[in-house]
Amino acid sequence: MAVNGKVIITCAVTGAIHTPSMSPYLPVTAEEIADAAIGAAEAGAAVVHLHARNPATGQPDQSPEAFRPFLEVIKQRSDCVVNITTGGAPTMAIEERVRPAATFKPEVASLNMGSMNFGLYPMLQRQKEFKHDWERPYLEGSRERIFKNTFADIEYILSTCAENGTRFEIECYDIGHLYTLSHFADRGLVKPPFFVQSVFGILGGIGPHPEDVMQMKRTADRLFGDQYRWSVLGAGRNQMPIAAMAAAMGGNVRVGLEDSLWIGKGQLAQTNAEQVTKVRQIIEGLGYAAATPEEARAILDLKGADKVGF
Numbered sequence: 109m110a111v112n113g114k115v116i117i118t119c120a121v122t123g124a125i126h127t128p129s130m131s132p133y134l135p136v137t138a139e140e141i142a143d144a145a146i147g148a149a150e151a152g153a154a155v156v157h158l159h160a161r162n163p164a165t166g167q168p169d170q171s172p173e174a175f176r177p178f179l180e181v182i183k184q185r186s187d188c189v190v191n192i193t194t195g196g197a198p199t200m201a202i203e204e205r206v207r208p209a210a211t212f213k214p215e216v217a218s219l220n221m222g223s224m225n226f227g228l229y230p231m232l233q234r235q236k237e238f239k240h241d242w243e244r245p246y247l248e249g250s251r252e253r254i255f256k257n258t259f260a261d262i263e264y265i266l267s268t269c270a271e272n273g274t275r276f277e278i279e280c281y282d283i284g285h286l287y288t289l290s291h292f293a294d295r296g297l298v299k300p301p302f303f304v305q306s307v308f309g310i311l312g313g314i315g316p317h318p319e320d321v322m323q324m325k326r327t328a329d330r331l332f333g334d335q336y337r338w339s340v341l342g343a344g345r346n347q348m349p350i351a352a353m354a355a356a357m358g359g360n361v362r363v364g365l366e367d368s369l370w371i372g373k374g375q376l377a378q379t380n381a382e383q384v385t386k387v388r389q390i391i392e393g394l395g396y397a398a399a400t401p402e403e404a405r406a407i408l409d410l411k412g413a414d415k416v417g418f
């Protein structure tokens with residue numbers, strides 16, 4: 109499935125799962141996010157998946173104004189594919205979540221394929237001290253919070269971005285989400301090739317067992333045949349094992365501090381680029397090569413960096 113032996117590495121540099129007290133290396137300011145994205149691209153990531161944070165508190169911030177400064181810098185300094193989150197954070201309303209993608213019309217935006225529990229609270233077991241007031245309630249609140257992505261929410265994102273030529277990183281946290289994608293494909297609301305990002309190891313979604321990875325791929329193969337491009341991400345300590353498993357099966361991979369703060373057991377990653385370098389070594393060890401941004405654009409049928417709104 110790796111097209112011409114090329115594997116697309118996506119790097120998700122900060123996200124909305126981890127909080128600043130968990131790692132001093134988590135990018136927070138626009139400058140840190142831009143540097144992290146550019147460093148990841150230089151290390152071999154063809155795609156950077158981006159969230160924004162409040163520079164003072166590190167709280168997820170989905171205002172277009174928070175995205176603009178790093179989008180402009182990344183565009184000046186790198187030809188990587190920019191992918192803007194529409195997931196934002198589970199605390200946000202759908203109208204707020206779609207605004208950066210609607211405003212900046214990126215080549216790729218994320219699209220989450222189902223409502224689910226999204227358990228961040230187990231991280232409270234190792235994180236006892238917090239720098240900012242919002243962090244503990246944010247993690248604690250995930251016990252009863254739903255990451256809401258109803259059919260209407262998905263339709264709302266698709267229709268809001270419909271005229272922009274943006275394609276989607278379709279986040280599937282369970283087998284059922286593949287069937288939801290199939291439903292939207294049948295209705296003609298998403299067009300192939302589908303960039304399916306299968307997510308393993310989030311508490312509330314499918315687990316990280318090799319059988320889970322296999323079943324995700326088998327089901328996607330059956331539903332979409334050659335009409336999709338498969339990518340995986342493993343949360344936390346599952347990041348590299350899942351990437352290795354999927355790369356060996358011809359899949360594409362996602363790494364980055366959004367998904368895991370670690371580079372080894374008990375060892376924090378100091379940069380996103382470190383994780384990209386590590387996964388690139390795995391890919392090259394298997395006899396594949398990291399796709400360049402231009403190769404990724406061809407594989408995913410993207411509109412091109414000259415057609416974005418930033």
Ligand code: KMH
Nearest residue numbers: 193194195196218219307
């Ligand atoms: N945080 C990841 C598990 C999004 O931004 O739309 C999935 C994600 C969601 O990246």
Ligand code: ZN
Nearest residue numbers: 123193195366
């Ligand atoms: Zn994300």
